Amino acid sequence: MFRLDIITVFPEMLEGPLNCSILKRTQEKGLAEIHLHNLRDYSSDKRHRRVDDYPFGGQAGMVLQCEPVDRAISSLKLQRRYDEVIYTSPDGETFNQAIANQLSMCENLILLCGHYKGIDYRIREHLITREISIGDYVLTGGELAAAVMADAIVRVIPGAIGDEQSALSDSFQDNLLAPPVYTRPSDYKGWKVPEVLLSGHEANIRDWELQQSMERTKRLRPDLVRITFTRNEASNRVL
Numbered sequence: 001m002f003r004l005d006i007i008t009v010f011p012e013m014l015e016g017p018l019n020c021s022i023l024k025r026t027q028e029k030g031l032a033e034i035h036l037h038n039l040r041d042y043s044s045d046k047r048h049r050r051v052d053d054y055p056f057g058g059q060a061g062m063v064l065q066c067e068p069v070d071r072a073i074s075s076l077k078l079q080r081r082y083d084e085v086i087y088t089s090p091d092g093e094t095f096n097q098a099i100a101n102q103l104s105m106c107e108n109l110i111l112l113c114g115h116y117k118g119i120d121y122r123i124r125e126h127l128i129t130r131e132i133s134i135g136d137y138v139l140t141g142g143e144l145a146a147a148v149m150a151d152a153i154v155r156v157i158p159g160a161i162g163d164e165q166s167a168l169s170d171s172f173q174d175n176l177l178a179p180p181v182y183t184r185p186s187d188y189k190g191w192k193v194p195e196v197l198l199s200g201h202e203a204n205i206r207d208w209e210l211q212q213s214m215e216r217t218k219r220l221r222p223d224l225v226r227i228t229f230t231r232n233e234a235s236n237r238v239l
């Protein structure tokens, strides 16, 4: 069973995305548990539930304090062993399919969402095991990044998607973009579905899909073709 504990000052930002579609169904099937923890519950300031303070050095913005973050992480660690304590940050390694696949094989993960100017650096030095960014742009906080990561991780847990093939054939699983897909009607306003897909000839269809994937990857994401070359010379020859 995969368990994800997300620590945040804005749990309401995550409630919607985590309770829809595949994320919801995977939790209902008992294949994953996702728990939201409000950092304010770990504040020692009982009156205002404050969790941030001004930075030393006089810069603008607020910084999440050590104590509530340490208390939140420590209370979780008392209950189980965690594979990783991840901090969402634009400084981190860039999230991708390989990281999603790898994290989906963990049992227990903590995801700490940064906010304001960030968290006291001592937390990053002493408690965080991995920092992950979802791209080279700055978000207001780590919540949207956590939602993106939770979605990508949970959907590749075996059994999360009814037809398991469907997650394996996603774009990026083999460094190839997915081929185009079509549904009925086969002719809409004269816009026709490629003939081969209506032929019922399984081998020709698979061949067509592979050619489409390779053509689209070369045209739209030539950088992936180069990655494929360094990782697997054989598949590059096909490309």
Ligand code: ADE
Pocket: 088, 089, 090, 114, 132, 133, 134, 135, 136, 137, 138, 139, 140, 141, 142, 145
């Ligand atoms: N927090 C702010 N920006 C972020 C990003 N790009 N990725 C992850 N966490 C973030």
